[in-house]
Amino acid sequence: MGKAIEKILVERGHTAALKVDVDNRKDVTDKQLKGCDVAIDFSTAAVTVENCKWCFDNGVPVVSGTTGWLTRWDELTDYCRVTKGTFFYASNFSIGVNIVFQLNQELAKRMSKFTDYHAFVEEIHHVHKLDAPSGTAITLAEGITKNHSAYQSWELVQSKDGDLSRLQGRDDDLRSKELKDRVLPVTAVREGEVPGIHSITYKSPVDEISIRHEAFSREGFALGAVLAAEFLKGKSNGVFGMEDLLK
Numbered sequence: 138m139g140k141a142i143e144k145i146l147v148e149r150g151h152t153a154a155l156k157v158d159v160d161n162r163k164d165v166t167d168k169q170l171k172g173c174d175v176a177i178d179f180s181t182a183a184v185t186v187e188n189c190k191w192c193f194d195n196g197v198p199v200v201s202g203t204t205g206w207l208t209r210w211d212e213l214t215d216y217c218r219v220t221k222g223t224f225f226y227a228s229n230f231s232i233g234v235n236i237v238f239q240l241n242q243e244l245a246k247r248m249s250k251f252t253d254y255h256a257f258v259e260e261i262h263h264v265h266k267l268d269a270p271s272g273t274a275i276t277l278a279e280g281i282t283k284n285h286s287a288y289q290s291w292e293l294v295q296s297k298d299g300d301l302s303r304l305q306g307r308d309d310d311l312r313s314k315e316l317k318d319r320v321l322p323v324t325a326v327r328e329g330e331v332p333g334i335h336s337i338t339y340k341s342p343v344d345e346i347s348i349r350h351e352a353f354s355r356e357g358f359a360l361g362a363v364l365a366a367e368f369l370k371g372k373s374n375g376v377f378g379m380e381d382l383l384k
């Protein structure tokens with residue numbers, strides 16, 4: 138993502154003034170960091186919280202797209218507020234995915250009335266992705282649990298043979314478990330170099346409704362992150378997300 142972001146930054150007339158990665162992180166000084174208008178963080182769940190705090194401590198706004206760390210959301214956003222920092226977070230910076238987030242919430246509200254339909258969320262990503270399910274799949278699942286009266290929680294499910302299977306949502310045993318527990322099944326598949334496919338499906342005995350988003354490359358995520366960085370210019374401190382940008 139760092140490389141894709143740098144390409145877009147340059148195309149839009151910006152400069153990547155400082156590039157930080159696992160190899161040089163310990164050598165980068167606070168003074169170097171302070172020289173930047175904004176930091177864009179696409180790193181790993183293990184390091185992102187500390188790196189974001191480092192930016193807040195130095196008065197540098199942060200745009201972050203790193204996934205897999207959200208159990209520490211309250212800790213980091215509290216730290217941001219206490220230090221009067223500026224933080225923009227999105228589990229997915231693609232404009233198309235964020236439109237799907239909105240459609241997903243609306244569809245979940247409508248489908249609440251139709252109990253013949255059983256929902257499931259599926260994501261497919263490249264084999265290098267460390268976390269599962271993706272942050273995007275979690276946002277989609279939460280969009281359903283918060284808006285559909287039949288689903289109170291979601292669960293990452295595995296197929297009978299232990300593999301994560303793209304067909305799980307259609308499995309009969311799974312469907313009966315889902316009905317019993319009111320748990321929304323989420324499946325995560327890792328395949329080749331897939332940049333990201335997400336779908337939400339409602340299946341009844343007679344038909345199926347689905348919304349699907351497929352990213353063709355990483356460029357859409359990189360563009361969204363740069364747009365978010367531009368959006369932060371002149372903003373006072375606080376916590377922002379894609380809904381603020383899309384407005």
Ligand SMILES: NC(=O)c1ccc[n+]([C@@H]2O[C@H](COP(=O)([O-])OP(=O)(O)OC[C@H]3O[C@@H](n4cnc5c(N)ncnc54)[C@H](O)[C@@H]3O)[C@@H](O)[C@H]2O)c1
Binds near residue numbers: 138159162203
């Ligand atoms: N929100 C989105 O739209 C979106 C899109 C794509 C990827 N992602 C997420 O972004 C993250 C990065 O994805 P990627 O595909 O670029 O992964 P990657 O493995 O290619 O890159 C991770 C980078 O983090 C750096 N890093 C590791 N430790 C560090 C440290 N202590 N300090 C600074 N940098 C450090 C590594 O050197 C590497 O350059 C993942 O969490 C992924 O899920 C989010």
